[in-house]
Amino acid sequence: MNYNDATLVEVDEALKEAHIAFLSYKNFSGNKKAQFLRVIAEEIEALGQQLVDTAMRETNLPEARIINERGRTTGHCRMFADMVEEGSWVEARIDTAIPNRMPAPKPDIRKMLVPIGPVVVFGAANFPLAYSTAGGDTASALAAGCTVIVKAHPAHAATSELIAGAIKKAIEKSGMPQGVFQHLHGASFEVGQALVKNPLTKAVGFTGSLAGGKALFEVANKRPEPIPVFAEMSSINPVILLPESLKRDADKTAASLAASITLGVGQFCTNPGLIIAVEGEGLTKFITALSAEFTKALPGTMLHQGIADNYSKKLTIALSQKGVMVEGESAAPGITSQGRPLVASASAETFLKNPSLAEEVFGPFSLIVRCKNSDELHKVINYTHGQLTASVIADESELAKHVALLNILVEKAGRLIINGVPTGVEVCPSMMHGGPFPATTDSRFSAVGIDAVKRFARPVAFQNFPDALLPDELKNDNLLGIWRLYNNEWSKK
Numbered sequence: 473m474n475y476n477d478a479t480l481v482e483v484d485e486a487l488k489e490a491h492i493a494f495l496s497y498k499n500f501s502g503n504k505k506a507q508f509l510r511v512i513a514e515e516i517e518a519l520g521q522q523l524v525d526t527a528m529r530e531t532n533l534p535e536a537r538i539i540n541e542r543g544r545t546t547g548h549c550r551m552f553a554d555m556v557e558e559g560s561w562v563e564a565r566i567d568t569a570i571p572n573r574m575p576a577p578k579p580d581i582r583k584m585l586v587p588i589g590p591v592v593v594f595g596a597a598n599f600p601l602a603y604s605t606a607g608g609d610t611a612s613a614l615a616a617g618c619t620v621i622v623k624a625h626p627a628h629a630a631t632s633e634l635i636a637g638a639i640k641k642a643i644e645k646s647g648m649p650q651g652v653f654q655h656l657h658g659a660s661f662e663v664g665q666a667l668v669k670n671p672l673t674k675a676v677g678f679t680g681s682l683a684g685g686k687a688l689f690e691v692a693n694k695r696p697e698p699i700p701v702f703a704e705m706s707s708i709n710p711v712i713l714l715p716e717s718l719k720r721d722a723d724k725t726a727a728s729l730a731a732s733i734t735l736g737v738g739q740f741c742t743n744p745g746l747i748i749a750v751e752g753e754g755l756t757k758f759i760t761a762l763s764a765e766f767t768k769a770l771p772g773t774m775l776h777q778g779i780a781d782n783y784s785k786k787l788t789i790a791l792s793q794k795g796v797m798v799e800g801e802s803a804a805p806g807i808t809s810q811g812r813p814l815v816a817s818a819s820a821e822t823f824l825k826n827p828s829l830a831e832e833v834f835g836p837f838s839l840i841v842r843c844k845n846s847d848e849l850h851k852v853i854n855y856t857h858g859q860l861t862a863s864v865i866a867d868e869s870e871l872a873k874h875v876a877l878l879n880i881l882v883e884k885a886g887r888l889i890i891n892g893v894p895t896g897v898e899v900c901p902s903m904m905h906g907g908p909f910p911a912t913t914d915s916r917f918s919a920v921g922i923d924a925v926k927r928f929a930r931p932v933a934f935q936n937f938p939d940a941l942l943p944d945e946l947k948n949d950n951l952l953g954i955w956r957l958y959n960n961e962w963s964k965k
Contacts, residue, residue: 475629477663478656486654487672490590490619493651498587498617501944505615506553508646512606512614513546513553515638515645523634527600530628532773532809537736541601547899548608552615555922561585561615562929564945569936579936582946585929587617588700589674592667594688595625595632596679597775598739603919604628605635605655609677609702612924618675619652623667626659627776661687668692668701675700675928679741679919682706682832682910689913702927704919706832707860707911708745709894710853710884714866714874719754723761725865729838730765732893734813737772738836739779742861742894745832747840748852759840762815763800771802771810774835780809783835787814790833795822799840811835820848824855850877858908858915859885861894884908886915 478486516523527538555561562584569580591613595604602608605622613620624632636655643652658664668676668691676692678685678701685703692701711729718725732744749755774780790796791814801814813836820843823829829839843849862885864871864878871878871890881888886907897905897920905920906912912919917927939948 473630475624475626475633475657477658477660478623480666482656483663483666483670486621486651486656487590487667487670489651490621490654491651491672493649494587494590494619496649497619497652500617502556502559504646505617506557508642508648509549509553509556509611509614511642511646512611512639513549515641516542516546516549516606516635519634519638523631526634527628527631530631531600531775533600533736533775538601541599544899545601545606545611548602548611549606551899551922552611552925555925556615559945561922561925562945563931564950566946581933581935582937582942583931583933584943584945585616585926586932586943588928588930589618590672591618591620591675591677591928592673593620593622593677594664594680595622595628597625597627597779598736598741599679600625600628600631601635603679605632606639608919608924609679610653613675613677613928614652616925616928618928619654621654621656621667621673623664624655624657626657627778629657664688665691668699669695671695671697673699676702677919677927678703678705680705681834685913686910700927701913702917702919703913704741704860704906705910705912706857707741707907708830708832708856709742709859709861709863710746710748710856711744711863711865711894712849712853712877712881713747713749713755713758714864714870715750715752715754716870717754717866718749718758719752721865722754722757726758726761726765728893730762730769730815732895733815733838734766734769734772734836735895737774737811738783738813739775739811739834740895742897743834743836743838744863744894745838746830746856747838748843748849749840750843750845750849755842759799759817762840766800766802766813766815769802769813769836771805771812772836773807773809774811777809779834780811783811783833783837784808786831786833787812787835787837789828790837790839791816793818793822793826793829795819795826796829796839813837815840817842820844820852823852830856850880853877853880853884856884858911860905860907860911861885861887861889863889863892863894865891886911886918 685705
């Protein structure tokens, strides 16, 4: 089924409705927002096999992946429901007045996080559920007390329609204002641009390409009132193989990385697209083993033809660079929508001289960078851009000799992994899914876990307010509990 792009009039109407709804929704209690989020999860589950079949048809993803992603989506909703119900996410701070303080009285000042306003969310191509219509951006924005306008991704528009319908049912069942959630289609850049330019939009959530994220970021910053764009864009997620561990476990490491690189036809933002190691016996064994794994791999159908075409184009460019050698590849694809798993290598000297080799090739591809020594390995790592993840394969004694390496990686990535692969993002409070540019536009925030809510909230201080006019979280009857929370005194309750 074809869906028409939203008109500029429809964009304006959606933002107006979202703004009107925000004026009331922002003041809803945590319990009421929690109920809404839980009903959203229930309504998504009620879609049953229809949702699974529709998503499979539109994305070429297998049933198990869609079911898993549906569980992650509903899990996110329930996680944020628990969070807003508990309430401490607002980071309430209370400094009571000291009228007799000398030389000047101290006023009563109370601070907490409040919702930022209507949020525009762009559906992600590679996650039709978990990063799209009711995904982490939408759930965290609703939890913060923001209203949401989703622009469906055209590659899975029917799936988005189903989820939007579930959210609208949840709005009715929960007694929410109708404008709390709006759903629009827009294959053209003009629709997205209009959403970001609209003066009622206060923040943007985006997962996609570097070009798309940067374009939205620039539009947002050229507005008379610039707004934050929380865009996840590009990461090659370097994996560093230290020599002693590699010599001992070359075959095991090769099997693990091959599975990670080819998982989901390489269409994950945490796909390990760069492998860095020092030349020697261990690296030779590793390349031989990894080559064998890729020879056994099979081409897979990618999410849609556009992604397949882009992968083929980027892969051709990478392999055409002087000094790049194919080390292992699968059989040729049978159709143009398939992605061919392939691993190549280049010397560190070649890599350092060619900026294009540090660019993401979105698909089942990874480049091995062969370094002459530890110093060259450090140069390669320093040369790479900001990343979502960085991984190190090494035993504990070897890691102790490379503290400087770990310190460099802290500056480069949002999540550091020891002896593991970057694919697979656990949804939990301690997860950080973000990183320095160009991985994201703002490395201070995570798109996964309860801290994702902080993207869509801002601190406000209330000075000398009568207790009756304060937000509930800052009223005097909450004072003792807040004092205990921020002085680690819960055990004394």
